[in-house]
Ligand code: HMG
């Protein structure tokens with residue numbers, strides 16, 4: 561069976577935008593640096609499978625994330641890929657300058673809901689990090705770029721423990737006031753559960769933040785990513801971050817593992833009759849190809865099951 565049976569649930573969004581993060585969130589976490597031509601081919605294949613929003617890389621300090629030090633070269637190789645949204649992470653004005661020179665049209669700044677993770681990921685307190693992002697968002701907007709704001713550690717923090725909903729609401733409001741068009745709610749270490757997802761999104765909506773401004777970004781450390789995604793769809797969120805083959809993690813958060821696998825997400829959305837524009841077969845081919853490059857199997861259940869079904873004929 562290569563497709564689930566379809567059972568439309570009319571209480572869920574009719575279509576979902578998948579924001580593919582494998583090339584950035586996935587490859588930033590590899591022990592070795594993936595060659596730039598392999599990264600470019602990975603992104604071309606993801607686009608070929610129908611993904612239209614692909615976070616390509618990060619214009620961060622190469623000392624902090626050597627795995628993505630080739631960001632300028634990578635973007636030059638993707639010049640010919642048209643009609644594709646290729647956002648990149650940008651922490652500061654130096655990164656914005658590089659991104660603009662590379663012809664980038666969409667960027668993401670990345671704040672945290674907690675002080676400890678802000679210091680570990682950005683070498684800045686939460687306030688200092690937001691002060692670093694503010695001119696980036698202003699200058700990027702002036703240059704006509706679209707800007708997303710991530711909020712990491714929305715559901716719990718390995719150093720600080722519980723993260724109150726109102727702490728996430730505070731950072732989210734500051735990113736929107738700064739000029740971000742979309743917020744991505746990060747469960748960096750995958751500790752969230754569906755009731756918590758409802759509580760957090762409920763808190764953001766009660767604070768006047770629109771559902772159209774929200775995306776969810778689940779890591780699958782505790783196997784909750786798909787359940788949490790369904791919970792987000794139930795309250796009306798329709799942009800979901802995922803990573804082909806379940807690649808991913810964060811080098812500055814010990815306990816982070818891969819993101820929700822895009823294949824697992826597409827399988828569920830196909831079964832729910834929700835449009836994504838993604839060809840699951842081509843996507844699985846792409847993740848198998850990347851797994852061969854990385855020398856280990858994909859952790860995605862759907863990639864594993866479909867590959868086994870194919871092998872069995
Ligand atoms: P710093 O060391 O405090 O800053 O880092 P600095 O200004 O002293 O810079 C250090 C060196 O980097 C200097 O070089 C700068 O010129 C250079 P030196 O003078 O020593 O030769 N530099 C740069 N070079 C190129 N491009 C730049 C740049 N900036 C500085 N943009 C900084 C501060 C913010 C730069 C650093 O902490 C950093 O780059 N952090 C990035 C961390 C990162 O990428 N983390 C992973 C992404 S976040 C994530 O994965 C979570 C997410 O997926 C959501 C979720 O799951 O929750 C988004």
Ligand code: MG
Pocket residue numbers: 585746748777779809810819
């Ligand atoms: Mg992440």
